[in-house]
Amino acid sequence: xxxxxxxxxxxxxxxxxxxxxxxxxxxxxxxxxxxxxxxxxxxxxxxxxxxxxxxxxxxxxxxxxxxxxxxxxxxxxxxxxxxxxxxxxxxxxxxxxxxxxxxxxxxxxxxxxxxxxxxxxxxxxxxxxxxxxxxxxxxxxxxxxxxxxxxxxxxxxxxxxxxxxxxxxxxxxxxxxxxxxxxxxxxxxxxxxxxxxxxxxxxxxxxxxxxxxxxxxxxxxxxxxxxxxxxxxxxxxxxxxxxxxxxxxxxxxxxxxxxxxxxxxxxxxxxxxxxxxxxxxxxxxxxxxxxxxxxxxxxxxxxxxxxxxxxxxxxxxxxxxxxxxxxxxxxxxxxxxxxxxxxxxxxxxxxxxxxxxxxxxxxxxxxxxxxxxxxxxxxxxxxxxxxxxxxxxxxxxxxxxxxxxxxxxxxxxxxxxxxxxxxxxxxxxxxxxxxxxxxxxxxxxxxxxxxxxxxxxxxxxxxxxxxxxxxxxxxxxxxxxxxxxxxxxxxxxxxxxxxxxxxxxxxxxxxxxxxxxxxxxxxxxxxxxxxxxxxxxxxxxxxxxxxxxxxxxxxxxxxxxxxxxxxxxxxxxxxxxxxxxxxxxxxxxxxxxxxxxxxxxxxxxxxxxxxxxxxxxxxxxxxxxxxxxxxxxxxxxxxxxxxxxxxxxxxxxxxxxxxxxxxxxxxxxxxxxxxxxxxxxxxxxxxxxxxxxxxxxxxxxxxxxxxxxxxxxxxxxxxxxxxxxxxxxxxxxxxxxxxxxxxxxxxxxxxxxxxxxxxxxxxxxxxxxxxxxxxxxxxxxxxxxxxxxxxxxxxxxxxxxxxxxxxxxxxxxxxxxxxxxxxxxxxxxxxxxxxxxxxxxxxxxxxx
Numbered sequence: 001x002x003x004x005x006x007x008x009x010x011x012x013x014x015x016x017x018x019x020x021x022x023x024x025x026x027x028x029x030x031x032x033x034x035x036x037x038x039x040x041x042x043x044x045x046x047x048x049x050x051x052x053x054x055x056x057x058x059x060x061x062x063x064x065x066x067x068x069x070x071x072x073x074x075x076x077x078x079x080x081x082x083x084x085x086x087x088x089x090x091x092x093x094x095x096x097x098x099x100x101x102x103x104x105x106x107x108x109x110x111x112x113x114x115x116x117x118x119x120x121x122x123x124x125x126x127x128x129x130x131x132x133x134x135x136x137x138x139x140x141x142x143x144x145x146x147x148x149x150x151x152x153x154x155x156x157x158x159x160x161x162x163x164x165x166x167x168x169x170x171x172x173x174x175x176x177x178x179x180x181x182x183x184x185x186x187x188x189x190x191x192x193x194x195x196x197x198x199x200x201x202x203x204x205x206x207x208x209x210x211x212x213x214x215x216x217x218x219x220x221x222x223x224x225x226x227x228x229x230x231x232x233x234x235x236x237x238x239x240x241x242x243x244x245x246x247x248x249x250x251x252x253x254x255x256x257x258x259x260x261x262x263x264x265x266x267x268x269x270x271x272x273x274x275x276x277x278x279x280x281x282x283x284x285x286x287x288x289x290x291x292x293x294x295x296x297x298x299x300x301x302x303x304x305x306x307x308x309x310x311x312x313x314x315x316x317x318x319x320x321x322x323x324x325x326x327x328x329x330x331x332x333x334x335x336x337x338x339x340x341x342x343x344x345x346x347x348x349x350x351x352x353x354x355x356x357x358x359x360x361x362x363x364x365x366x367x368x369x370x371x372x373x374x375x376x377x378x379x380x381x382x383x384x385x386x387x388x389x390x391x392x393x394x395x396x397x398x399x400x401x402x403x404x405x406x407x408x409x410x411x412x413x414x415x416x417x418x419x420x421x422x423x424x425x426x427x428x429x430x431x432x433x434x435x436x437x438x439x440x441x442x443x444x445x446x447x448x449x450x451x452x453x454x455x456x457x458x459x460x461x462x463x464x465x466x467x468x469x470x471x472x473x474x475x476x477x478x479x480x481x482x483x484x485x486x487x488x489x490x491x492x493x494x495x496x497x498x499x500x501x502x503x504x505x506x507x508x509x510x511x512x513x514x515x516x517x518x519x520x521x522x523x524x525x526x527x528x529x530x531x532x533x534x535x536x537x538x539x540x541x542x543x544x545x546x547x548x549x550x551x552x553x554x555x556x557x558x559x560x561x562x563x564x565x566x567x568x569x570x571x572x573x574x575x576x577x578x579x580x581x582x583x584x585x586x587x588x589x590x591x592x593x594x595x596x597x598x599x600x601x602x603x604x605x606x607x608x609x610x611x612x613x614x615x616x617x618x619x620x621x622x623x624x625x626x627x628x629x630x631x632x633x634x635x636x637x638x639x640x641x642x643x644x645x646x647x648x649x650x651x652x653x654x655x656x657x658x659x660x661x662x663x664x665x666x667x668x669x670x671x672x673x674x675x676x677x678x679x680x681x682x683x684x685x686x687x688x689x690x691x692x693x694x695x696x697x698x699x700x701x702x703x704x705x706x707x708x709x710x711x712x713x714x715x716x717x718x719x720x721x722x723x724x725x726x727x728x729x730x731x732x733x734x735x736x737x738x739x740x741x742x743x744x745x746x747x748x749x750x751x752x753x754x755x756x757x758x759x760x761x762x763x764x765x766x767x768x769x770x771x772x773x774x775x776x777x778x779x780x781x782x783x784x785x786x787x788x789x790x791x792x793x794x795x796x797x798x799x800x801x802x803x804x805x806x807x808x809x810x811x812x813x814x815x816x817x818x819x820x821x822x823x824x825x826x827x828x829x830x831x832x833x834x835x836x837x838x839x840x841x842x843x844x845x846x847x848x
């Protein structure tokens with residue numbers, strides 16, 4: 001029973017005739033509304049679209065609805081990095097709410113081919129997940145979510161009663177609370193009482209990094225598959241708990257656009273997606289067209305966007321037996337802005353998004369049995385396909401237990417069955433190996449995760465053309481066929497409680513300890529050790545201990561007597577440093593080790609990294625955010641973020657590492673060239689990515705040479721092919737192979753002479769004439785996965801992926817590729833961490 005006093009309070013507010021009159025602009029005609037349900041204005045204090053709703057008001061309204069309506073329950077699915085709640089409303093008929101656990105259970109049962117045939121889908125409701133504004137500065141979605149929730153709670157009559165009896169709506173009012181609040185603050189603080197519609201006004205041109213991203217500047221609409229971010233993990237748990245039939249993803253695009261709904265460009269759909277999915281998407285599109293016709297909105301479909309990368313919100317459902325639908329609304333970017341279609345007002349953008357929610361509800365209601373049947377058949381067909389496939393299982397292995405755990409944890413978040421390898425097979429040992437059988441309900445998603453393809457029907461992609469997770473984690477992996485696979489290979493089912501733990505082998509030492517470097521969390525441990533004030537060194541030659549253990553180059557020496565701490569304090573520091581990691585530390589009783597002794601000049605002393613990173617206008621917030629996230633979340637290392645506009649005032653002597661992310665805005669610090677050069681000459685390490693490396697080269701701070709692209713100006717091309725021909729030369733995101741110098745400090749901790757690397761640019765570095773300055777080089781046939789034009793493939797062969805330059809007593813490490821892409825390229829994260837910790841040890845003679 002709802003609180004009577006609360007109902008009376010909201011009743012008074014909701015009965016505002018002005019509020020109801022204003023709502024008529026959005027709401028369907030000829031529908032009566034329950035006056036006891038509070039309107040948005042009665043709770044948030046302004047009309048929908050009058051101001052951009054801030055996240056706190058959005059939460060307040062959704063909780064107010066749930067407190068009054070017996071059609072709504074609400075949960076907090078988790079918190080963002082800025083501690084904002086992520087809400088999920090379950091909206092359906094009260095009769096369904098009284099039986100909601102059973103409804104959820106039976107709906108999830110559709111994914112089980114062994115029992116789904118027992119279900120009577122004629123009596124089951126369909127499930128629609130409506131998600132709004134995953135890009136915070138595309139706010140019409142979240143503002144429309146209030147109208148959608150109000151309509152579902154307040155509308156009266158047989159039509160809405162029937163729909164709610166046959167549909168369960170899961171409504172997420174803000175996929176990106178932090179970004180939404182950031183943008184709402186910007187738009188509201190620049191609003192004039194007399195609206196300014198001039199596109200040049202500051203209201204429409206937000207400052208860096210903008211509101212699109214989350215706290216760490218990630219595009220969260222690329223994280224549905226990797227699920228590396230807290231918001232994604234909270235959201236994906238709710239998705240899998242229900243397995244909705246439809247997921248809507250409400251976005252915005254350019255101000256001069258109209259309204260887009262899927263299907264996207266048909267030939268750019270991932271081949272793993274069944275054609276029936278696209279057919280149903282097109283069928284649902286007919287509902288969108290019909291509803292948008294009613295309000296006179298212009299729209300289009302099938303001419304933009306695609307369904308290739310499963311990490312997007314509108315594409316991920318397509319490999320889950322569901323229909324993902326992207327909505328793209330022309331953006332006012334503020335409250336009202338001039339466009340080629342006239343003045344685009346914020347309320348109109350909200351109305352379109354709300355209308356699309358209603359059309360989705362109609363489709364989910366009328367197509368209910370077809371959608372439920374498709375979902376059931378999807379998983380039956382997936383199992384049948386898996387049983388006939390060449391790949392019956394995948395084995396993955398790595399000496400890096402923490403990285404391997406993170407991989408299995410990612411799969412586990414998607415309810416993918418992962419097991420410890422019970423018996424050695426195909427050269428894979430039971431230690432540090434997992435096996436993923438294909439005979440499971442998520443077999444199609446497993447296939448997508450290990451997908452490799454280099455041939456495509458279309459050369460244009462809205463996002464990346466390759467996302468193989470075995471490659472991104474740089475794992476040893478292979479498939480097992482019917483001859484080599486059997487269920488006896490399946491050991492214990494993976495569980496997050498299997499997190500590997502570090503250890504100090506040999507107990508407390510009075511002499512020294514040596515820490516291996518190959519574990520993903522070794523940099524975290526080393527930083528904690530250094531922060532505690534312990535002196536550390538790195539070995540540049542192999543060491544063999546008394547017990548026969550061989551420690552590779554890149555291992556870290558922590559002597560005992562040379563510290564300002566007691567032996568027991570040193571031991572305690574090391575114990576604390578390796579918590580929550582799989583780092584191995586060896587207790588050493590004597591310096592008389594085989595190979596080299598522990599007092600050898602082959603050991604290099606290490607300084608604790610003190611890191612600054614340039615950010616701001618013209619710097620990619622994605623690339624900068626990925627670095628910030630890696631250091632802050634994974635390694636607990638502080639990083640000072642210096643805005644380009646403040647760089648001239650910054651005291652660089654506080655730092656020994658300067659990171660320059662990819663970007664085109666370094667021209668604004670051109671006058672500081674000498675400052676950078678002087679700092680580097682005094683021993684600093686500069687780590688420069690892509691365009692930043694090009695800028696340093698253009699400024700003659702390095703001698704790195706980039707391959708010049710010369711356009712072919714001969715012959716003729718049809719004007720209609722202009723976009724496609726240009727797009728075909730873009731490397732939007734593919735995976736390539738590089739060969740490594742395993743003796744180089746930048747590759748410490750790696751074991752294979754070749755590794756995959758992600759590339760999404762056409763910047764190519766010529767190999768340095770100093771053969772020691774190219775520790776990573778592209779192979780002669782570098783393409784591993786994804787699309788690249790023949791011209792660019794030829795240019796890439798044998799070029800340098802990383803070049804080291806000498807600047808006085810310091811170094812510049814130039815990367816052509818993003819080693820930290822979207823937080824799931826665990827395999828190449830090590831290159832950045834080695835540059836941070838070991839760049840200082842690279843010999844000046846090994847630099848360009």
